Amino acid sequence: MNKGLIGTILLAVMLTACSSKPMKDAPAPVEEKAPAAAASAPVAEAPAATAAAPESELAYNPLKDPNNILSQRSIYFDFDKDEVKAEFRPLIEAHASYLNQNAGASVVLQGHADEIGTREYNLALGQRRSVSVKKVMNLLGVQDRQIETVSYGEEKATGTDATSRQKDRRVDIIYQGE
Amino acid sequence: MNSLRKYLCLLAGFVALMLPFSSHAALTIEIVGGAAQQIPIAIVPFAQPASLKVAPQDAMASVIGADLQRSGLFRVLETRGVINQPTDISQVRYADWAALQAQALTIGTIENLPGNRLKVTFRLLDVLKQTQLAGLEYNIAPNQLRMTAHKIADVIYEKLTGEPGVFATRITYVSKAGKRYSLQVADADGFNPQTVVSSAEPIISPSWSPDGTKLAYVSFEKKKPVVYVQSLVSGQRYVLANFKGNNSAPSWSPDGKRLAIVLTHGANSQVYAINADGTGLQQLTRTSAIDTEPVWSPDGQFIYFTSDRGGSPQIYRMTSTGAGVQRMTFDGSYNVSPRISPDGKMLSFIKRDGDIFRVAIQDLMTGQVQVLSETQNDESPSFAPNGRMILYATSMGGKGTLAAVSSDGRVRQRLSDNGGDVREPAWGPRVD
Numbered sequence: 001m002n003k004g005l006i007g008t009i010l011l012a013v014m015l016t017a018c019s020s021k022p023m024k025d026a027p028a029p030v031e032e033k034a035p036a037a038a039a040s041a042p043v044a045e046a047p048a049a050t051a052a053a054p055e056s057e058l059a060y061n062p063l064k065d066p067n068n069i070l071s072q073r074s075i076y077f078d079f080d081k082d083e084v085k086a087e088f089r090p091l092i093e094a095h096a097s098y099l100n101q102n103a104g105a106s107v108v109l110q111g112h113a114d115e116i117g118t119r120e121y122n123l124a125l126g127q128r129r130s131v132s133v134k135k136v137m138n139l140l141g142v143q144d145r146q147i148e149t150v151s152y153g154e155e156k157a158t159g160t161d162a163t164s165r166q167k168d169r170r171v172d173i174i175y176q177g178e
Numbered sequence: 179m180n181s182l183r184k185y186l187c188l189l190a191g192f193v194a195l196m197l198p199f200s201s202h203a204a205l206t207i208e209i210v211g212g213a214a215q216q217i218p219i220a221i222v223p224f225a226q227p228a229s230l231k232v233a234p235q236d237a238m239a240s241v242i243g244a245d246l247q248r249s250g251l252f253r254v255l256e257t258r259g260v261i262n263q264p265t266d267i268s269q270v271r272y273a274d275w276a277a278l279q280a281q282a283l284t285i286g287t288i289e290n291l292p293g294n295r296l297k298v299t300f301r302l303l304d305v306l307k308q309t310q311l312a313g314l315e316y317n318i319a320p321n322q323l324r325m326t327a328h329k330i331a332d333v334i335y336e337k338l339t340g341e342p343g344v345f346a347t348r349i350t351y352v353s354k355a356g357k358r359y360s361l362q363v364a365d366a367d368g369f370n371p372q373t374v375v376s377s378a379e380p381i382i383s384p385s386w387s388p389d390g391t392k393l394a395y396v397s398f399e400k401k402k403p404v405v406y407v408q409s410l411v412s413g414q415r416y417v418l419a420n421f422k423g424n425n426s427a428p429s430w431s432p433d434g435k436r437l438a439i440v441l442t443h444g445a446n447s448q449v450y451a452i453n454a455d456g457t458g459l460q461q462l463t464r465t466s467a468i469d470t471e472p473v474w475s476p477d478g479q480f481i482y483f484t485s486d487r488g489g490s491p492q493i494y495r496m497t498s499t500g501a502g503v504q505r506m507t508f509d510g511s512y513n514v515s516p517r518i519s520p521d522g523k524m525l526s527f528i529k530r531d532g533d534i535f536r537v538a539i540q541d542l543m544t545g546q547v548q549v550l551s552e553t554q555n556d557e558s559p560s561f562a563p564n565g566r567m568i569l570y571a572t573s574m575g576g577k578g579t580l581a582a583v584s585s586d587g588r589v590r591q592r593l594s595d596n597g598g599d600v601r602e603p604a605w606g607p608r609v610d
Contacts (some may be wrong), residue, residue: 006550029489033505041521042585087329108402117514118471118514118528118558119383120471120484120514120557121471121491121515123382123424123426123470124240124446124468125423127423127447128468134444144444147444149442150403150424151403152398152403153382156380
């Protein structure tokens with residue numbers, strides 16, 4: 001049991017380390033708009049420590065596996081709302097459990113709002129959405145030190161009508177180093 | 179390497195601010211309405227040395243006339259039909275100007291001084307009483323001609339309306355061209371734009387220091403909102419607030435010593451105060467709701483802010499130490515972005531009616547609310563330093579643009595930019 005846990009942590013550390021590879025476009029519809037996909041993001045961790053690990057294990061990263069729920073990073077919200085909808089619970093639970101198993105991993109929860117309303121108030125609304133997701137994660141045991149909640153408000157909004165604005169009301173999960 | 183980059187950034191900022199004077203206008207201002215009673219004024223072209231080359235739009239009389247016209251309170255008369263064009267008091271024939279129905283007449287001269295300086299002299303005359311209302315002389319560098327014209331327009335405005343003029347002030351705004359954001363400072367007439375800072379990430383919420391030498395603003399260049407303070411004199415800047423979570427909505431105290439800011443740490447937006455050097459952080463609101471957009475009252479006693487603690491976003495105020503919270507707006511379900519008039523008597527804010535966001539004004543004594551703007555997606559209202567006009571951001575044809583409305587709702591201006599999208603305006607203070 002204990003051995004297994006140590007093994008999991010070790011694997012997780014290695015996986016975290018290799019997350020410094022440039023991220024491929026995920027299948028989520030808004031992923032390309034998320035700053036997470038920006039190639040210019042500085043890489044925080046050097047993969048040197050894991051150099052001795054077998055190649056096959058290094059190659060697999062659940063955070064980037066399109067078949068793994070961990071590759072899904074966006075939680076969408078209703079207009080003027082910050083309640084996390086039931087359909088996004090499994091996604092948040094998966095990330096919470098990954099963070100619980102990987103004490104060295106941390107995320108930025110990046111809140112967004114649509115363009116309706118004023119900039120600073122929308123910044124606060126985006127923040128409230130990121131705090132909603134954080135609270136769910138906290139309840140699932142994730143430590144505060146593993147989470148930073150920030151907001152872009154409406155600054156990255158691209159929607160221009162009721163349908164396209166739905167994608168603007170969201171929280172993106174971005175792992176440190178991505 | 180790091181220090182080299184720092185040096186280059188500093189140098190770039192410095193160069194941007196020191197660019198030679200040019201009369202390029204970033205914004206073109208169009209007047210949409212006017213006051214019921216406009217003062218008819220004649221402005222005779224200034225006599226100037228043949229050696230002085232000035233483009234037509236930069237000529238003293240043109241700049242003064244455009245300023246006065248734009249205020250909506252003046253009717254600038256065509257003077258070309260008058261044969262006698264006085265430049266000195268001894269040449270003035272009042273009957274000519276009375277026939278033109280001018281109430282006031284401005285004449286002036288520009289002369290060369292040694293050491294590449296210029297002497298600008300002007301007189302403001304009352305046509306009916308045949309007396310002088312004002313007479314002033316300026317010793318300036320050639321690149322100060324437009325600013326001197328604005329100062330003269332301020333004198334004329336004050337003499338004839340009884341209120342201080344604001345033509346010799348500056349405005350700031352954020353321009354987005356392509357994917358690039360830049361914080362701009364321009365003269366109040368949109369001329370002479372200068373880039374303060376530019377970034378591939380958004381810049382929002384610029385706020386003038388009370389002495390007009392610094393701007394505080396929010397930049398997302400670190401992939402999160404961080405508050406910076408930048409000197410407009412040296413171009414140098416520093417991080418005012420970069421705490422965990424968001425750092426936003428800076429607003430200077432009237433004495434320039436402190437700023438109200440909004441921080442989140444791991445929770446909702448809350449209002450804090452911090453010294454201008456980044457020390458002395460103090461939390462002013464403690465709620466689980468959103469508390470944001472703080473602004474100081476001109477006497478420094480109160481901080482007005484937006485909060486949804488009552489269920490919908492409304493404007494509240496508290497003392498500058500965070501005590502005695504009072505709700506200020508009651509009409510409607512979305513009232514945000516408070517700004518207080520320079521005399522402390524009026525509250526301007528953004529009011530939502532259905533899908534429409536407009537600039538409104540509330541008399542703080544009576545509580546009476548008036549919607550001022552006729553545009554639809556209004557944001558970021560900002561009082562002129564004399565309280566007469568409110569500059570704000572709106573959108574037309576899907577593009578961000580600036581507009582202004584007088585605080586009585588009678589005069590409306592559209593400030594259009596030929597290039598990109600403009601937003602987040604703030605009117606700077608009067609500096610003498």
